[in-house]
Amino acid sequence: MVNNLDVSLATDTHENLPIITVFLLFIAITLFLSVFSGLESDTPKEFYVGGGRHSPLVSGLAIAGSFVSAPLLLNSTATVATFGFDGIMDATNVLLSFGLLVVLARPIRLRNAQTLGDIFSIPGSGTAPRVAAAVTTLAIAGPFLVVQLIAAGRLTADLLGFSGLGVQQVCTVVIGGLMVTCVVLSGIKGLTAVHILAAVVVLVAMAVAALAVVVKFHGDFGSLLAQADSGSAKPGGYLSSGTMNGTGAAARFDWVGERFILILGSACMPHVLVRIHGAKDPATARRSVKYATCLVALLSSAIVIVGMGASALVGAGKISSGSGDGDGALLLLARNLGSGGTLFTAVACAVFLSVLAVVGGSTVAAAGAIAKDIYQNVRDDDDQHFRNGMLAARASAFLFGASGILIAVLWRNHSTVFLGAVSAAIAASVVAPALLYTFFWKGYNRTGLLWTLYGGTALTVVLYLMSPSFTGIPAALFPGVDFTRLHQISPALISVPGTFFLGWASSMAGRHRNASRPETAPMRPAS
Numbered sequence: 472m473v474n475n476l477d478v479s480l481a482t483d484t485h486e487n488l489p490i491i492t493v494f495l496l497f498i499a500i501t502l503f504l505s506v507f508s509g510l511e512s513d514t515p516k517e518f519y520v521g522g523g524r525h526s527p528l529v530s531g532l533a534i535a536g537s538f539v540s541a542p543l544l545l546n547s548t549a550t551v552a553t554f555g556f557d558g559i560m561d562a563t564n565v566l567l568s569f570g571l572l573v574v575l576a577r578p579i580r581l582r583n584a585q586t587l588g589d590i591f592s593i594p595g596s597g598t599a600p601r602v603a604a605a606v607t608t609l610a611i612a613g614p615f616l617v618v619q620l621i622a623a624g625r626l627t628a629d630l631l632g633f634s635g636l637g638v639q640q641v642c643t644v645v646i647g648g649l650m651v652t653c654v655v656l657s658g659i660k661g662l663t664a665v666h667i668l669a670a671v672v673v674l675v676a677m678a679v680a681a682l683a684v685v686v687k688f689h690g691d692f693g694s695l696l697a698q699a700d701s702g703s704a705k706p707g708g709y710l711s712s713g714t715m716n717g718t719g720a721a722a723r724f725d726w727v728g729e730r731f732i733l734i735l736g737s738a739c740m741p742h743v744l745v746r747i748h749g750a751k752d753p754a755t756a757r758r759s760v761k762y763a764t765c766l767v768a769l770l771s772s773a774i775v776i777v778g779m780g781a782s783a784l785v786g787a788g789k790i791s792s793g794s795g796d797g798d799g800a801l802l803l804l805a806r807n808l809g810s811g812g813t814l815f816t817a818v819a820c821a822v823f824l825s826v827l828a829v830v831g832g833s834t835v836a837a838a839g840a841i842a843k844d845i846y847q848n849v850r851d852d853d854d855q856h857f858r859n860g861m862l863a864a865r866a867s868a869f870l871f872g873a874s875g876i877l878i879a880v881l882w883r884n885h886s887t888v889f890l891g892a893v894s895a896a897i898a899a900s901v902v903a904p905a906l907l908y909t910f911f912w913k914g915y916n917r918t919g920l921l922w923t924l925y926g927g928t929a930l931t932v933v934l935y936l937m938s939p940s941f942t943g944i945p946a947a948l949f950p951g952v953d954f955t956r957l958h959q960i961s962p963a964l965i966s967v968p969g970t971f972f973l974g975w976a977s978s979m980a981g982r983h984r985n986a987s988r989p990e991t992a993p994m995r996p997a998s
Contacts, residue, residue, distance in 0.1 A: 494630055497820050501668060501827065505653040505661040515860035518658030519585040519839045520749035527755050529667065531762025534746045536666030538737070538767060539673050540829045541622045541822050542891060544774070549800040551778025553787045555700070555709035557716065562774045564730060568738035569764040573757060575738070578910040579747050580756040587741065587902070588844030591909060591920055600917060601848050603924040605840035608741050610928055611897050612833040613875065614890035615740070619833070620647045620879035621887055623826040630819050636883045643879050650827055651872030654834045655865045659749060662831040666746070669824040670766060676821035677773035683808045684780030698783035721960060728961025735967065736899035739906065742832030780804055834872050841867035889940045889948040893932060900966035901927035908974050918981025919974045927970030934962035
């Protein structure tokens with residue numbers, strides 16, 4: 472355990488001084504734009520979802536910026552570099568989540584909601600659905616925030632030329648504190664500038680990196696593929712499936728479970744859904760998602776090329792021996808390609824912006840869950856609604872952000888794999904079934920909703936406690952012990968259909984129990 476600042480300067484710190492200067496200047500400009508553009512957030516609705524005045528293209532950029540997280544950039548590049556075909560499938564299959572978003576965009580916007588509690592609320596049904604929605608939101612946003620903050624601290628420390636967990640903790644506190652302050656002051660209106668800037672910078676930086684790889688190989692994709700194959704984890708099988716999960720029946724089931732998380736979980740993260748809430752109207756919401764799909768498709772193509780370049784020019788051995796779980800492939804390639812540090816700075820800024828965008832979006836979504844779905848929902852003070860609403864929103868954002876920073880600092884000696892897996896799995900296993908049932912099944916009722924939210928969350932967490940991400944492997948939360956029960960099966964393969972079943976069975980049971988009570992009406996889908 473590190474009790475003091477274990478600081479060691481990198482050998483090229485002075486050489487990196489121009490890069491560091493540009494990076495810090497970029498951070499300052501980004502945070503200034505965030506605060507300045509959101510100073511007019513005078514109502515709770517503007518704080519949670521914005522003013523709803525943007526065009527479909529601008530809203531699409533904001534959705535893409537909130538969707539692209541640091542794990543998506545770093546891990547996808549690393550898996551393409553290391554495992555070839557399986558990594559390419561991961562990088563491209565994420566586009567399928569936008570198919571679900573296109574289906575959900577119109578009914579979500581028709582609800583005129585600001586939080587998941589607004590979507591799941593039933594007139595006259597009390598506070599239980601809102602509280603359940605808030606608990607689910609926090610169960611997703613909390614762990615995901617910690618993962619993003621730890622990534623931000625690591626990235627900033629590495630870029631500044633320092634090593635040691637102590638420095639990473641300081642960077643986590645500083646960066647997290649700045650971002651939470653921006654959210655408290657400006658809400659989602661201020662974050663819109665960050666989301667748009669993140670989408671543009673990430674796409675441009677990755678496109679330039681992909682172009683640099685192509686130029687490096689003089690446009691010869693055959694040569695690029697051959698060298699990527701030789702540098703991968705299994706030379707000779709770069710374009711063969713099964714290099715990451717294996718080829719047996721259990722591996723195929725595991726692959727299906729991971730598709731559940733990748734497709735359903737990516738689409739149903741609260742910080743992504745909050746951007747759809749803020750669209751001008753249902754038609755704009757659908758068109759915005761379509762624009763975002765095109766942008767992420769371009770990004771996925773760039774990730775594939777960059778991942779192949781990392782395998783060819785850096786090699787899977789060097790990638791795996793770096794910090795983290797091989798997630799340094801992108802930055803290692805950016806350094807390898809040279810360009811006087813310009814490309815490395817651009818890529819680092821892109822990754823950092825993606826962290827800021829997701830941290831801010833998660834904080835706003837959690838603030839809405841705490842302030843609107845829990846605190847304000849149990850108060851009947853309508854006389855000072857706006858003043859109390861804004862105070863509760865800002866206080867909730869500060870409380871959630873500060874708690875996330877504290878946990879991220881204390882989590883320094885533990886793997887973040889478990890947190891990231893549980894967060895995405897709850898989104899896929901709980902939010903996705905609840906949204907689909909709410910909008911498209913007339914028989915879905917209050918009982919089914921509560922069992923979906925509470926039962927699905929509990930089922931998902933219990934299954935992940937029995938998975939290798941919790942114990943039994945070096946990357947687990949507790950690698951020193953092993954009580955794994957799901958060795959080769961993704962927990963999502965059980966939790967997703969299991970929660971769908973819970974929602975259906977409990978709705979049917981609730982309908983029979985309340986058949987003689989006409990006031991207990993089923994949830995009506997949005998028209």
